[in-house]
Amino acid sequence: MSNRLLRVAAGQLGPISKDESRKDVVERLIGLLNEANEAEVDLVVYPELALTTFFPRWYFEEDSAIESFFEKEMPGPDTQRLFDRAKKLGIGFCLGYAELTTGGDRYNTQILVERDGRIVGKYRKVHLPGHEEHEAWREFQHLERRYFDAGNHFPTWEAFNGIVGMAICNDRRWPETYRCLALGGAELILIGYNTPLHYAPDPTQNALAGFHNHLVMQSGAYQNGCFVIGVAKGGLEEGVDSLAESCIIAPTGEIISVAATSGDELVVADLDLDLCNNYKDTVFDFDRYRRPETYSPITDQKGTITPAGEARDS
Amino acid sequence: MSNRLLRVAAGQLGPISKDESRKDVVERLIGLLNEANEAEVDLVVYPELALTTFFPRWYFEEDSAIESFFEKEMPGPDTQRLFDRAKKLGIGFCLGYAELTTGGDRYNTQILVERDGRIVGKYRKVHLPGHEEHEAWREFQHLERRYFDAGNHFPTWEAFNGIVGMAICNDRRWPETYRCLALGGAELILIGYNTPLHYAPDPTQNALAGFHNHLVMQSGAYQNGCFVIGVAKGGLEEGVDSLAESCIIAPTGEIISVAATSGDELVVADLDLDLCNNYKDTVFDFDRYRRPETYSPITDQKGTITPAGEARDS
Numbered sequence: 001m002s003n004r005l006l007r008v009a010a011g012q013l014g015p016i017s018k019d020e021s022r023k024d025v026v027e028r029l030i031g032l033l034n035e036a037n038e039a040e041v042d043l044v045v046y047p048e049l050a051l052t053t054f055f056p057r058w059y060f061e062e063d064s065a066i067e068s069f070f071e072k073e074m075p076g077p078d079t080q081r082l083f084d085r086a087k088k089l090g091i092g093f094c095l096g097y098a099e100l101t102t103g104g105d106r107y108n109t110q111i112l113v114e115r116d117g118r119i120v121g122k123y124r125k126v127h128l129p130g131h132e133e134h135e136a137w138r139e140f141q142h143l144e145r146r147y148f149d150a151g152n153h154f155p156t157w158e159a160f161n162g163i164v165g166m167a168i169c170n171d172r173r174w175p176e177t178y179r180c181l182a183l184g185g186a187e188l189i190l191i192g193y194n195t196p197l198h199y200a201p202d203p204t205q206n207a208l209a210g211f212h213n214h215l216v217m218q219s220g221a222y223q224n225g226c227f228v229i230g231v232a233k234g235g236l237e238e239g240v241d242s243l244a245e246s247c248i249i250a251p252t253g254e255i256i257s258v259a260a261t262s263g264d265e266l267v268v269a270d271l272d273l274d275l276c277n278n279y280k281d282t283v284f285d286f287d288r289y290r291r292p293e294t295y296s297p298i299t300d301q302k303g304t305i306t307p308a309g310e311a312r313d314s
Numbered sequence: 315m316s317n318r319l320l321r322v323a324a325g326q327l328g329p330i331s332k333d334e335s336r337k338d339v340v341e342r343l344i345g346l347l348n349e350a351n352e353a354e355v356d357l358v359v360y361p362e363l364a365l366t367t368f369f370p371r372w373y374f375e376e377d378s379a380i381e382s383f384f385e386k387e388m389p390g391p392d393t394q395r396l397f398d399r400a401k402k403l404g405i406g407f408c409l410g411y412a413e414l415t416t417g418g419d420r421y422n423t424q425i426l427v428e429r430d431g432r433i434v435g436k437y438r439k440v441h442l443p444g445h446e447e448h449e450a451w452r453e454f455q456h457l458e459r460r461y462f463d464a465g466n467h468f469p470t471w472e473a474f475n476g477i478v479g480m481a482i483c484n485d486r487r488w489p490e491t492y493r494c495l496a497l498g499g500a501e502l503i504l505i506g507y508n509t510p511l512h513y514a515p516d517p518t519q520n521a522l523a524g525f526h527n528h529l530v531m532q533s534g535a536y537q538n539g540c541f542v543i544g545v546a547k548g549g550l551e552e553g554v555d556s557l558a559e560s561c562i563i564a565p566t567g568e569i570i571s572v573a574a575t576s577g578d579e580l581v582v583a584d585l586d587l588d589l590c591n592n593y594k595d596t597v598f599d600f601d602r603y604r605r606p607e608t609y610s611p612i613t614d615q616k617g618t619i620t621p622a623g624e625a626r627d628s
Contacts, residue, residue: 126608129597152608156621163620173597175489175537176609183611185620201596208566212536215567219533222526223489252522253529280618280626282515283443283487287617287625294440294466295490297497299613303601304594306477306499307470311601312594 004161004273006188009036010229010246011044011093014263015237018053022078025051028264029095030085035266037089042115043160044086044266047233048096048125048169048192049108051079054233055098056143057196057240059134066147070100074111074119087117092160096168096192098148099124108148110166110192112159120159123166124151127174138200140240156184162273169193172230173216175223176298182224183286187276191217191230195243209243214255222253225279227271234262251279318475318587320502323350324543324560325358325407328577329551332367336392339365342578343409344399349580351403356429357474358400358580361547362410362439362483362506363422365393368547369412370457371510371554373448380461384414388425388433401431406474410482410506412462413438422462424480424506426473434473437480438465441488452514454554470498476587479540483507486544487530489537490612496538497600501590505531505544509557523557528569536567539593541585548576565593 011032016025029046036044049055055069074097075083086093092115099109108125128150130142154177156165165181165188172191181189195213199205205212213230221228227250234244244262247255248269257269280286297305304312325346330339343360350358363369369383388411389397400407406429413423422439442464444456468491470479479495479502486505495503509527513519519526527544535542541564548558558576561569562583571583594600611619618626 126605127603129603150605154608154611158621170603173537174604175493175533176605176612179489180609180611183615183618185618185626199597202592204592205566205597208568212567215529215533215536219489219529222529223487252519253526254522278516278518283513283519286615289441289443289484290488290616291440291464291490292613292616294468295494295613297468297494298490299606299609301497302604302606304497304499307472312499 006043006160006271006273007039007041008043008229008248008269008271009039009041009045010231010248010259010267011036011046012231012244012246012259012265012267013047013050013233014235016053016233018238020053022051026078026082029082032264032266033085033089033091036091039266039268041091041268043092045094045190045229045231046096046192047231048194049098050096050192050233052098053238054194056130056147057140057238059141059143067100070098070106072100083113083117086113090115094166094190105149106147107151108144108168110168110190112157112164112166112190114159121155121157121164121166123155123168125168125171126151126154127170127177129170139198154180154184156181156186160188162187164188164190167191169195172220175220178220178224178226182226186224186226187273188227189220191228193230194233197241197243210245213243213245214247217247217249218253218255221249221251222279223284225251225276225284227251227276251276320357320474320585320587321353321355322357322543322562322583322585323353323355323359324545324562324573324581325350325360326545326558326560326573326579326581327361327364327547328549330367330547332552334367336365340392340396343396346578346580347399347403347405350405353580353582355405355582357406359408359504359543359545360410360506361545362508363412364410364506364547366412367552368508370444370461371454371552373455373457381414384412384420386414397427397431400427404429408480408504419463420461421465422458422482424482424504426471426478426480426504428473435469435471435478435480437469437482439482439485440465440468441484441491443484453512468494468498470495470500474502476501478502478504481505483509486534489534492534492538492540496540500538500540501587502541502585503534505542507544508547511555511557524559527557527559528561531561532563532567532569535563535565536593537598539565539590539598541565541590546573565590
């Protein structure tokens with residue numbers, strides 16, 4: 001029998017209001033952790049920016065106004081309790097939060113914590129969506145590109161008896177994310193997200209939000225022979241409705257477990273990490289079948305170059 | 315109104331037996347063309363290796379034995395009739411065939427022919443699947459890596475009032491294919507395939523063949539803001555059952571038309587190429603959101619390198 005069996009959970013959160021305290025949110029995270037303990041779960045994955053409301057929906061003129069949403073240390077005064085409880089229960093976790101470094105950089109960050117309490121990995125979001133300046137025509141803002149610096153690589157770590165990578169929200173729409181992680185050996189990719197159901201630049205996409213969410217993670221799992229855990233902060237938060245539909249996806253591309261609500265909910269599945277080999281050793285044997293010498297546009301170009309040699313009009 | 319409306323069709327084929335003549339196959343292609351004419355279609359896409367049975371399923375010791383499956387010129391004596399008929403009807407087409415060059419190279423090739431009869435593009439398959447040597451344990455062989463040289467790039471062309479790219483069969487499983495084509499401006503990607511329902515290296519994938527086929531093309535379409543036309547040679551051919559499920563996919567990722575049979579069948583849809591902009595100008599605005607400086611593993615590595623710096627065991 002494989003010694004790489006793992007019971008995992010998406011620790012989906014419902015809305016967090018602007019005036020909800022860190023302490024109260026951590027209590028909710030611990031509530032999910034206790035539930036995970038009863039279900040004998042090894043790893044709980046929480047959403048992106050799991051400690052506060054999704055503040056990039058507001059424009060703040062002064063940088064100081066957003067400081068309260070950031071963590072200066074991890075664990076910090078309010079999150080220490082989560083670390084202590086998880087270590088006591090022997091449950092690992094993945095937590096998304098807004099990180100303020102001592103140098104003043106600000107990242108949209110996720111950390112991976114092993115069952116013994118060690119922080120084994122930190123990932124900083126590479127693909128920041130949205131816009132930089134206030135745009136009055138929008139019903140609500142999406143100012144991640146104003147408030148965050150961008151991460152610059154896709155690390156992987158040996159953890160949970162396998163190789164683990166992380167990605168955050170918009171990263172999941174980009175196939176390069178999964179590929180870079182899989183080239184680093186990833187067998188399990190942990191993705192937190194906050195996805196408003198209204199997409200202001202093209203509202204025709206609104207009705208497809210759930211379909212797109214699953215489509216990109218299912219193809220990312222299959223094309224890289226990985227398990228993917230996608231975890232939402234869902235529901236109606238400060239007037240903005242967000243997608244839930246947290247799910248756990250096998251290397252087959254199939255959704256093996258999915259959230260039934262848009263509130264705090266633990267979504268559990270049993271994984272056998274050896275199942276990745278069914279794909280990594282056959283149709284997606286990278287060493288045998290990839291053709292990196294033909295992929296140069298992917299790293300040589302940022303935008304489109306038409307057959308006439310021109311940049312795309314937009 | 316957009317002047318980029320196009321009526322397209324997947325010209326799906328049922329089985330072609332080993333002793334079926336080129337002339338007879340061309341008659342079937344022309345039959346689909348005539349049907350396309352009645353439906354006022356602008357472009358018909360035929361499958362991979364559409365002129366013969368799928369010969370890589372057999373091992374031939376001598377190279378000379380496979381020569382009869384290859385085209386030395388295009389159009390040639392048997393295919394000229396197809397070109398003539400298409401030009402007369404003012405219908406463009408995309409045709410997959412085995413190409414033997416004057417230099418003796420052999421490719422798995424697709425060409426794109428405009429409505430005025432000009433060959434505007436040729437694509438040679440980059441991702442050759444299967445194996446190089448006879449493997450007696452298999453029910454049937456998949457010797458594309460023995461019989462074909464590999465193509466080396468992903469060109470795009472201005473044609474059909476838009477920008478068109480091509481890919482062939484196994485190429486569609488690799489996200490790099492769609493991305494390279496979209497970086498070349500592709501708005502419409504034409505993909506022929508022959509996909510046996512039995513996958514010898516891992517038969518647990520058999521039951522998922524149809525799901526995987528649609529998953530990879532739907533995500534490729536959505537993540538690149540392209541239309542995709544996927545066209546099968548389906549049905550039971552020389553004892554090997556192959557996937558049909560030819561389909562036409564919008565930049566939304568949605569399947570907008572799909573084959574109902576596994577035989578010769580014309581699958582039609584109306585496309586507005588301007589719909590690509592809904593995605594190419596927003597969530598997948600490459601110029602704004604791609605991060606090529608973080609993608610270096612995709613072109614620097616062929617296979618996996620684990621966090622410990624080792625190649626993957628397989």
